[in-house]
Amino acid sequence: MTPQRLLLFSAARQLFALNLQEVCEVMEPQQCYPFAGAPPHYLGLINFHGNLTALVDLAGFLGLKSRPLPGKLLVIDTKLAHLALKVDAVGSILDAASITGAGSHDDPLTEALLETPQGSVRLLRLEALLGGLEQELRDSAPNTAKPGGT
């Protein structure tokens, strides 16, 4: 079921949407501190009102070509995750009533492909996105069999 209100944004020249209730803040890019051991689309950690929050380049995670723009940060509701997504730009808030059509998409992270006055929008499934990020981290656990050496 399509949420009542969606937040539209763009990444890698594509339009995406998230359920507005899943996003708690849109921020300008801020100081980010790198940490090792995670896949390259993890840009680092930011301090969001005292919560240490992972910053992920959404385009990179989706296997799309990331744009080297300052972009915006979408901070996910802290009750759901400590995660911010770096996107290219944030657009309007879309009311469900203005959606003219909906179709399926073969990407499991996409809940639906929505037809809107702004064009085709991929409505992201946040739980699947979080699950995918977690699975990646489990898979990238350090290889303890590596021999020592300096």
Add this chain to the structure above:
Amino acid sequence: MSQYKALFLSESREYLRSIAEQVVALEQSPGERTAVDALFRGAHSLKGMAASMEYGDVVVVAHGMEDLMARVRDGALPFDAGVADLLLEGVDLIDVLLQDVEQERPSTLPTGDYAQRLATYTPSAQEAAPVEKGEPQEAGAPPSPAAELPPLPAAEAEKGKEPAGEAGGTVRVRTELLDHLINLTGELVTNKQRLLNIGRELASPPLNDAVSETAKLLRALHDEVMKVRLMPFEAISDRFQRSVRSVAKKSGKEIHFELTGREIGLDRGMLEQLVDPLNHILRNAVDHGIEESGERERAGKPARGTVRLAVTRDRDRIQIMVRDDGRGMEPRAMIEAAIAKGLLSPEEGELLSPEQALMLSCIPGFSTAKQVTDISGRGVGMDAVNTAIQKLGGTLSIDSEPGAGTTVTLRLPLTIAIIHALVVQVGQVKAAIPVNAVQRTVELSRGQIETMGKRQMFQLDGEPIPLLSLNRVMGLPLGRFPDGILPLFVTQARGRRVGVVVDHLLGQHELFVKQLGRPLDKMAGVAGGATLGDGEIVAILDLAGLL
């Protein structure tokens, strides 16, 4: 949830915990009149509270327990294993019913014929029922004579007391409020570091004095806030008594369980995370450490084995010891088992001290092999136990004497919220290592490095220590060290000491630990994060998960 329901749940659980503790204590010392009375009163109070809230199922179960205890109190029934089983079954039943109340769902657990079995219980009826394999009680045998038991420690004499409720001078506080206080205090500690940095840059004596005074006040505030979060160890201890009882019954062993230090306060968050590791250690002690009665008697020991759980506090450290008087562990057998399993080369085995050999039981993969467990008599889940203790910022050590028993000692910080950590630089990344995982730091010249096979080692106190690169482990470019000096810290990994080379040792910091939420909490080798005084964020490494 209404405030009344929250209060009911909280108090009911305290009563349940107290009842379970007293049941197990009474089994070991059936003559304790005060405990019999307290058990009766506990069931009665529970029934009254449930009745006032109109939770009928809880009333039925508690009422049956109360009646059974009334028969014991009046001398109509001996307090035997059958009574204990029924009361503990009642505790479990009510616990499930309370979960239903908490979740605001209808009761999912039928109380069945429990009330009937309580009402009609007689010792002979219990004997006719199927007895668990290895049940030490013989048909018609009287309860285990208390005369065989060593005298109970002073803390045990308090068993008869009622659970502490809201008394004069105390209040119940929501745990979220305490967590918020801790969080604010942690932020203040971080900000203090920022002020110290600014003070150094400005070189202003009055500012430095003011910051120094603020730092002292913050330390005092932190200590006080942490005390508020402390809960007595007895908040979790009933589970251990029941766990030991259950394993002893299943394995047909006679066990005397002693618990001391139940009044020692530990951080609430720490207590919750200690339950599983301590259960593992205690189960191992009973299941693998303590011998069968016959074997003990042949070895000149009392037929009944003793397992002791002792909690002590020394300033800001907590020590928990689990000691058994069982068969103990043989270091040589441990080494041979690890070699057979391919976890250790024979050459490496030769280098291990007896203490290091005992720690082999904490290597992942060591404990899973049945034949290894049989040889060592230990090991089930010890890798998980060690990891859990290290995550809490603690250490685990094992001491054992073949034939005389084993002692597992946990040393833990009083709090897990603020830690002292060594901050290191690896590539472009800074990371923090809790200082209790760091045995020492070393600056090594290249000439001190020896190559043994594929490994690079150095000598420390006459012991060859293998070298690891933290950069390599974390997938970062290796350091260059143009001055020929390699900074490293020495830690314990997989049962032996290793030197972990980093690019720079940046010094020790007082850090407020923040948990990482989804998705980073799934990342192996990271225990949390913290903000340094200049606002920089660092990951706190969990070396046990990383190395």
